Amino acid sequence: MSSPRGGTARTAPPGRNPAPQPAPPPGPNPEPDSTGLVPYPAEVAARYRAAGLWRGHSxxxxxxxxxxxxxxxxxxxxxxxxxxxxxxxxxxxxxxxxxxxxxxxxxxxxxxxxxxxxxxxxxxxxxxxxxxxxxxxxxxxxxxxxxxxxxxxxxxxxxxxxxxxxxxxxxxxxxxxxxxxxxxxxxxxxxxxxxxxxxxxxxxxxxxxxxxxxxxxxxxxxxxxxxxxxxxxxxxxxxxAPRQHEEYAYNGALWGRTLGWGEGTVVLYPLPIMHNAGVSLALQPALLSGAALVLAPSADIGTLLDLIERTRPQVLPLVPPALAIRLLEEPRSHRTDLSCLTDFIVGGQKLPLEVAERLRDELGIAVRQKFGMAEGMFLLTPSGAGEWIRHHTVGTPLSPLDEIRILRPGTEDEVPDGEIGELCVRGPYTIRGYYRAERHNASAFTLDGFYRTGDLARRHRLGGAPCYSIDGRIKDVINRGVEKIHADEVEDLVMRHPDVAHVALVAMPDPVLGERACAYLVMEPGRAPLTVATLGAFLLGEGLARYKLPERVESVDALPLSNVGKVSKKELRQDIETKLAAETV
Structure with missing residues (x-):
């Protein structure tokens, strides 16, 4: 179902969600109230309640x-x-x-x-x-x-x-x-x-x-x-992000319902439970659906495998790519019976195709991908979707009243299907504004309340409902003079090198061009580090434009991770800035 200006809504499977209703009419987002909360417009809230999405309970x-x-x-x-x-x-x-x-x-x-x-x-x-x-x-x-x-x-x-x-x-x-x-x-x-x-x-x-x-x-x-x-x-x-009672309850219940959770479902969660992902992908949906939540004390692979053997979970609802790679690298994983895992859902950052294929071939795990945010909107590759959709996209939004636009960054103009643009979202569990942040809200939302995620995305049409791929962050673009280098594009090609285990491409400051690209590489055990020349020759052979080639290579034992298991590019940028400053002394 199409919504105004190209937004989309997905028809729900029978018995799960109410039939889609007309999208809320365009109009200005409400002003914050006296507490600093930007409320949903009254007519929009009424529509969500009439559709049975919001139930009027805390x-x-x-x-x-x-x-x-x-x-x-x-x-x-x-x-x-x-x-x-x-x-x-x-x-x-x-x-x-x-x-x-x-x-x-x-x-x-x-x-x-x-x-x-x-x-x-x-x-x-x-x-x-x-x-x-x-x-x-x-x-x-x-x-x-x-x-x-x-x-x-x-x-x-x-x-x-x-x-x-x-x-x-x-x-x-x-x-x-x-x-x-x-x-x-x-x-x-x-x-x-x-x-x-x-x-x-x-x-x-x-x-x-x-x-x-x-x-x-x-x-x-x-x-x-x-x-x-x-x-x-x-x-x-x-x-x-101020999460309101009705929408947050709907968010959790919808996630559990979409995945078919209920009596007998065991959900294993190893990341910080008080992060939004822990609350809205694990804690609340498990409790609202009658499932059992297994709370791992950490994402240590040994601990994770112990809990899999002991509790036999069907669901790992959020596995960062870095954690998936560590699972592949742990010899014990290949001796552990992982057949209980019917929903191994990867999210947080783009999953390299090679990792998805190795999970399938080496551990017998069929991945699903998701995209989500503290501000609300979730996308998930549908159950039973073909491998191309599961490996290359994050699927479709959860709710029949979720809306998505792909806009030319910095504008309110939509780009055609297949073209890259900024993912902008609105719906029954996506906030209408940050708390007490009126100035920031003016640029973070469109005039009619779509949240500008800052993520670069494409809409794909594959016969049925449209699905979406996440192709990097607007701020994860390296500005090399007048040229733009999308880090995800280069990283995907670097991961094709047989000697590379992990990669992160970050900007390093340059007095002439503003920024240049630096590649942090983790090599496979026993493999010699790559140089700027050897990596560049490989990437040129893969068809990468010369101006996108990394101009510095740093070999490290491991990439630093954030509190929620994502590669911390902030730390890497600080590291290269420190090294460059020391070299100029």
């Missing part, structure tokens, strides 16, 4: 209704616990009641999270929602400055932390934030309690015996903010 109300329905089924498995839905929900209710009884935090407050993949993180997240308190999904790797910037921007009053995470640095950070008046309350969920902080056990004891029917979540407005998710960096003005 996110915690939907989660608790599912918990009551699934009762004795297994909800959460970690190396330490195995809890039923009844056990998990009762513990979260006790935590919520204790939070309101023993701290100064009140419904509507925002609370920063710095916790890893432990069962208490799930309890704390659900407990905050039940108490009407809004989680801010920071990560335990964030430093004091980053947490302070975000807390001040949001007016957050509290911090929950895992004191035994990593090197044990989080209590010291929390003390500093308390001393500076950035936060008023600190809750230690694991590890030793310090100073005036409140402990997890104390909150559970304080909440024992309280009537869950008095918890504030029953009265939370469905159009209000449930959770704050982070997008991009935290320097300068933070980019914070």
């Amino acid at each position: 996110l915690p109300a939907e989660l608790m209704a599912a918990a009551r329905a699934h009762g004795d089924r297994t909800a959460l498995i970690t190396p330490e616990v195995r809890w039923s839905y009844a056990e998990l929900s009762a513990t979260a209710e006790r935590f919520a009641a204790g939070l309101l009884a023993r701290t100064r935090l009140r419904p509507g407050d925002a609370v920063m999270f710095q916790m890893g993949n432990v069962a208490e993180t799930v309890v704390t997240y659900l407990g905050c929602l039940l108490a009407g308190i809004r989680p801010v999904c920071t990560l335990p790797q964030h430093g004091t400055r980053e947490v302070a910037v975000l807390a001040r921007h949001l007016g957050a009053r509290g911090l929950v932390l895992q004191a035994d995470f990593g090197r044990g640095q989080l209590p010291e950070q929390a003390r500093a934030l308390l001393a500076e008046g950035v936060i008023e309350e600190a809750v230690v969920v694991r590890g030793e309690v310090f100073g005036k902080a409140v402990g997890y056990g104390e909150l559970l004891r304080a909440g024992t015996g309280n009537d869950p029917g008095t918890l504030p979540y029953h009265s939370r407005p469905p159009e209000g903010v449930a959770v704050f998710q982070l997008s991009g960096g935290t320097t300068g003005l933070p980019k914070i």
Whole structure:
């Protein structure tokens, strides 16, 4: 079904989603309200409710209704616990009641999270929602400055932390934030309690015996903010995606429904659970659908294989390409029975074709690809799609009312099918604006509310519904004088070299041309490093234009990864800038 100006909506399989409705009419995006939230236009929200996508309930109300329905089924498995839905929900209710009884935090407050993949993180997240308190999904790797910037921007009053995470640095950070008046309350969920902080056990004891029917979540407005998710960096003005109750609940339920999750489904998740991907691809859809969530403490391959052998999951809902490569490189993977994995979904960055083929040929894994963002929109290669679609595209959007335009960057003009442009999206679980960021919203959204993702994409027509490929980031373009070099294009060709295991192409500063291309290479074991000359000769043989050739090659043992398993090009750019500066001294 076509929407105005070329947007598309996908017809849902029978019994899963309601039939598509007419797309919302073009019109200006609403202004932010007094809280800094940009709401969905009233007529658009009404249309989503009339179509049955939004149900008029708060996110915690939907989660608790599912918990009551699934009762004795297994909800959460970690190396330490195995809890039923009844056990998990009762513990979260006790935590919520204790939070309101023993701290100064009140419904509507925002609370920063710095916790890893432990069962208490799930309890704390659900407990905050039940108490009407809004989680801010920071990560335990964030430093004091980053947490302070975000807390001040949001007016957050509290911090929950895992004191035994990593090197044990989080209590010291929390003390500093308390001393500076950035936060008023600190809750230690694991590890030793310090100073005036409140402990997890104390909150559970304080909440024992309280009537869950008095918890504030029953009265939370469905159009209000449930959770704050982070997008991009935290320097300068933070980019914070305010996820509202109805749309976030729909997002989670839709993902689980699209993948057919239900009783008997086991979902294994190894990446940070408090990242938007963890919440909306694993935690919430699993709990809303009655599936069991296996929460891995880390993405260590040995740990992952142990959990696969022990729990036999059908689904790995987000595997970064770097993690897929590490799985291929681990000898034990080739001896482990991976036949249980029927949905091995790769996302985060473009999957090299060679990796997809090796997963198929060496481990018997048929990959699916996805694309998603903290701002909302998800795309997924359909179940049963042909190999070309699964290996070369991220498929189609999930919802029948999702809309996509491919625009010429910096304009509102659509490009023809097959041409590269900026992916711009709008729909029933895509935000209408960043929180308290009116100036940034003016450039981040079209006049009628399509979010400009900054991703370069193409629309493909392959007989049925259109599908989309992601072909890099607008900012991942190296500006070599008047020429533009798309990093993904060069990286794909470099990966054809039999001696190269991994590659990342980044910009390095140049006083004449502005930028030149530097290739960071991880070589296959025992293979000699490539030089600028040998790599260039290979790429010319693959048909790459000469101006796109890397002008410096750095051989490394491994590429640095971000907190969510993506290659950290920011670190690589900093590395090459440091090396160039040292060489000019």
